[in-house]
Amino acid sequence: MEDIKCCVVSCEKPLDAAYWEAQYKTKATGWDLGKISPPLKTFIDTIENKNIAILIPGCGNSYEAEYLLEHDFTNITVIDIAPTPVADLKEKFKNNSNIQIILGDFFEHQGKYDLIMEQTFFCALPPTLRQKYAWKMHQLLADEGKLAGLLFNRPFEVSPPFGGSKEEYEALFAAAFEFLKMDLSLNSIAPRANSELFFELKKNNKVKVNLYEFEGITCSGCMESVTKKFAAIDGILNVSMSSDFAEVLIVSKNEIAVGELQNAISYDEKYQIKKIS
Ligand SMILES: C[S@@+](CC[C@H](N)C(=O)[O-])C[C@H]1O[C@@H](n2cnc3c(N)ncnc32)[C@H](O)[C@@H]1O
Numbered sequence: 001m002e003d004i005k006c007c008v009v010s011c012e013k014p015l016d017a018a019y020w021e022a023q024y025k026t027k028a029t030g031w032d033l034g035k036i037s038p039p040l041k042t043f044i045d046t047i048e049n050k051n052i053a054i055l056i057p058g059c060g061n062s063y064e065a066e067y068l069l070e071h072d073f074t075n076i077t078v079i080d081i082a083p084t085p086v087a088d089l090k091e092k093f094k095n096n097s098n099i100q101i102i103l104g105d106f107f108e109h110q111g112k113y114d115l116i117m118e119q120t121f122f123c124a125l126p127p128t129l130r131q132k133y134a135w136k137m138h139q140l141l142a143d144e145g146k147l148a149g150l151l152f153n154r155p156f157e158v159s160p161p162f163g164g165s166k167e168e169y170e171a172l173f174a175a176a177f178e179f180l181k182m183d184l185s186l187n188s189i190a191p192r193a194n195s196e197l198f199f200e201l202k203k204n205n206k207v208k209v210n211l212y213e214f215e216g217i218t219c220s221g222c223m224e225s226v227t228k229k230f231a232a233i234d235g236i237l238n239v240s241m242s243s244d245f246a247e248v249l250i251v252s253k254n255e256i257a258v259g260e261l262q263n264a265i266s267y268d269e270k271y272q273i274k275k276i277s
Pocket residue numbers: 015020021031032033057058059060061062079080081082085104105106107119120121124
């Protein structure tokens with residue numbers, strides 16, 4: 001985690017489709033529980049409306065989807081970037097019209113969901129993508145939609161998985177989501193006991209959530225100054241910069257013109273900001 005706070009984060013492994021596919025092909029899938037994660041089972045058991053649109057990103061073998069189907073949920077979408085688990089799920093659930101199984105990149109996916117379930121997807125992504133994850137989740141949720149599931153509350157020496165902390169997640173999701181819950185999970189599997197948070201976030205549909213490419217920052221001191229400049233703009237509610245300083249997530253009451261953002265950092269001509277659409 002010290003690395004993440006430092007100037008540049010580099011990940012030696014490109015965590016792309018080929019990487020994940022190789023993990024499945026070589027059965028190096030230590031994350032796979034072989035059954036639904038108990039905290040998610042407990043959570044699913046509380047859902048009354050079985051027709052809500054549910055997305056499970058980075059689904060892997062998706063025992064969660066299987067459990068939902070067994071319990072009569074009718075509108076499930078799962079997506080994964082690796083062909084092997086997707087092919088297996090397609091075979092397992094062929095002729096079942098209550099589930100849509102997609103081979104693809106979560107960040108390219110379009111749709112609207114009442115619930116998105118998180119189970120070791122966030123921790124599989126390079127930490128530099130965390131702001132993009134929050135932005136994309138906000139886009140994919142319907143107005144009253146929720147993001148719920150598990151996040152690690154600990155660092156890891158070897159990654160993936162990439163760890164984190166409650167404070168970090170609170171800073172990342174602030175203002176774009178209402179925090180309904182983010183507590184130590186009480187019924188995690190034994191190897192993950194006391195190291196997972198169960199969270200439930202509700203989309204804040206009253207705010208604008210935008211992601212920007214950023215150029216010019218080379219140290220965390222500069223990052224803090226830039227963040228303060230943006231945070232001081234009237235209407236801005238939260239600013240979160242990626243650990244490689246290449247992207248910034250801005251939550252605001254109203255749409256902020258890129259020109260206004262650029263003006264706020266005009267004291268250094270290296271700094272360039274561009275909206276990602
Ligand atoms: C650690 S595994 C977790 C799988 C499953 N959720 C589980 O708990 O068994 C992470 C999964 O995310 C998938 N993944 C990684 N990046 C992705 C992306 N950009 N879009 C969709 N899936 C992705 C990987 O292929 C892998 O199946």
